[in-house]
Structure formats: structure tokens, C-alpha cells
Amino acid sequence: MEERCLDAPGLSLRYHRVPWDEPIFGAPVAAISAITITDPARAAEAWPAFAGWCRGEQTVLVSCRLPQKKLVECGFLEARGFRFIELNYRPRLAGLGTSDLGQPDDIKVEPASAGDATVIAEIAGRIFDTGRLHVDPLIDAAIGDRRYRAWAANAFSNPGQSVLKCRLDEQIVGFFVIERPSATAHFWSLIGLAPGLSGQGLGTRVGRAMLRWHRDEGVDEISTSMSSHNVAAMNLYMRLGFRFPAPSVTLHWCPHA
Numbered sequence: 001m002e003e004r005c006l007d008a009p010g011l012s013l014r015y016h017r018v019p020w021d022e023p024i025f026g027a028p029v030a031a032i033s034a035i036t037i038t039d040p041a042r043a044a045e046a047w048p049a050f051a052g053w054c055r056g057e058q059t060v061l062v063s064c065r066l067p068q069k070k071l072v073e074c075g076f077l078e079a080r081g082f083r084f085i086e087l088n089y090r091p092r093l094a095g096l097g098t099s100d101l102g103q104p105d106d107i108k109v110e111p112a113s114a115g116d117a118t119v120i121a122e123i124a125g126r127i128f129d130t131g132r133l134h135v136d137p138l139i140d141a142a143i144g145d146r147r148y149r150a151w152a153a154n155a156f157s158n159p160g161q162s163v164l165k166c167r168l169d170e171q172i173v174g175f176f177v178i179e180r181p182s183a184t185a186h187f188w189s190l191i192g193l194a195p196g197l198s199g200q201g202l203g204t205r206v207g208r209a210m211l212r213w214h215r216d217e218g219v220d221e222i223s224t225s226m227s228s229h230n231v232a233a234m235n236l237y238m239r240l241g242f243r244f245p246a247p248s249v250t251l252h253w254c255p256h257a
Contacts, residue, residue: 087248104209116175120153
């Protein structure tokens with residue numbers, strides 16, 4: 001992934017192609033990783049260089065995620081066709097070693113094997129409807145389904161990730177894609193509960209079972225990422241004891257729409 005730079009009077013911009021999403025869309029996809037505006041008028045003069053690159057690359061989607069306090073930058077992008085999609089939260093649970101997680105129940109957590117990949121990928125491709133690609137009215141929801149399916153499947157071969165499954169009897173009722181920034185801090189990259197099982201209290205049981213697993217590993221901190229559209233997940237994380245920092249704003253631009 002090649003990071004490109006546009007440093008001009010009034011505007012500093014960092015952006016790149018998103019190769020892992022391009023097979024999902026079947027077309028070029030890009031993202032702005034950082035933007036700072038010190039003079040909106042002069043930034044407007046520099047902007048066509050970036051817009052021209054996007055159109056020259058035939059980019060179908062450009063995404064940008066900014067801290068919510070960057071209102072100048074958000075307004076600048078919205079004036080140029082970017083649309084608000086979501087607030088993105090990074091809830092965090094610290095002090096896991098002293099958390100009250102209740103008594104273990106029948107949910108069993110264990111590493112997923114390669115033989116579980118098809119089942120877990122199929123779950124991931126069916127259950128999400130609040131992600132940024134699903135809620136954007138200019139993007140076919142089937143693209144979002146494909147992206148989650150590929151995300152789960154690719155985690156089995158990604159050296160930076162591992163997959164855990166949660167079983168009730170012999171049924172896989174949930175899965176977690178885990179990243180390990182450090183020995184004591186883990187990140188839930190992707191989380192899923194099997195279709196038809198929501199609204200039964202199973203999410204809380206699965207979440208607590210996962211936290212017990214991490215606590216037994218010696219992990220003290222868990223963080224994750226979620227969309228503001230996923231109210232059910234927000235309530236679940238609050239029940240589990242997570243805290244919510246200030247969110248980021250996700251914006252999308254479809255240059256050829």
C-alpha cells in the first residue's frame with residue numbers, strides 16, 4: 001500500500017489505494033488517512049489535484065475517518081461531495097483482571113480450525129447490516145456482505161490475526177477475530193453471533209465467556225471498533241463494562257456517482 005502525499009498551502013493530505021477492498025468492489029477504492037486544513041480558501045485551490053487523481057484512477061469510493069473535533073476538515077470534505085456515514089466508536093475495557101464476569105456457563109471458547117473457516121465466513125456474510133458499506137445508500141448491500149465474508153475468511157491466513165469460536169453444545173454460536181497489539185492488550189477486529197440468535201441474551205453470555213478466556217490468558221485490556229448504527233452492540237458493550245471515548249466521523253465520496 002503506497003501512501004501518497006499532497007502538501008500545499010492550506011492543505012496537508014495523506015491518501016492511498018485500499019487493495020484489500022478492491023476485489024470486493026471489482027474496482028479501485030481509496031482512503032484519506034489524514035487531512036489538515038489551515039486555510040480553507042487555499043486548500044480549495046489545491047483540492048483539484050487530489051480529485052483529479054481519484055478520477056484518473058477510476059476510483060469508485062473514497063473513505064475518510066476523522067476525529068469528531070475536526071469540524072473544519074469535515075465541512076470542507078462535505079462541501080466537495082463527501083457524505084456523512086457514521087460515527088465510529090472504539091470502546092475499551094481496562095482492568096479485566098479485576099472485572100466481575102460472573103460464573104462460567106455452557107459457552108465454550110476455543111481456537112477455530114481451518115475446517116471452521118467456511119461456516120464462520122458464511123455467518124459473517126449474513127449477519128451484518130449496520131456497517132458503513134451497508135448503510136451507504138450509494139453502495140449495494142451485497143458488497144458489504146462480501147466484504148465481511150472475505151474479512152472472516154482471510155483472518156484464518158492472516159499472521160496478525162487469529163479466530164476464536166464460541167460453541168454451545170456442538171453449534172458455533174459466535175466467532176471473534178482477534179489482534180494482539182501486546183501480550184496484555186487485545187483488539188476484537190470482527191465479532192459475530194450466528195443468525196437467529198440475537199435477542200435471547202446470548203450475546204452477553206458469549207461476550208463474558210470471551211472476556212473470561214482473555215483474563216485466563218493474562219490479558220488486561222480489550223478494545224474494539226463499532227458503528228453508531230449498531231445500537232444493539234453498543235448496549236452489549238455497556239453491559240460488559242466497556243467505556244466509550246470520543247468517536248470518529250466516517251465520510252464517503254463516490255467520485256463518479
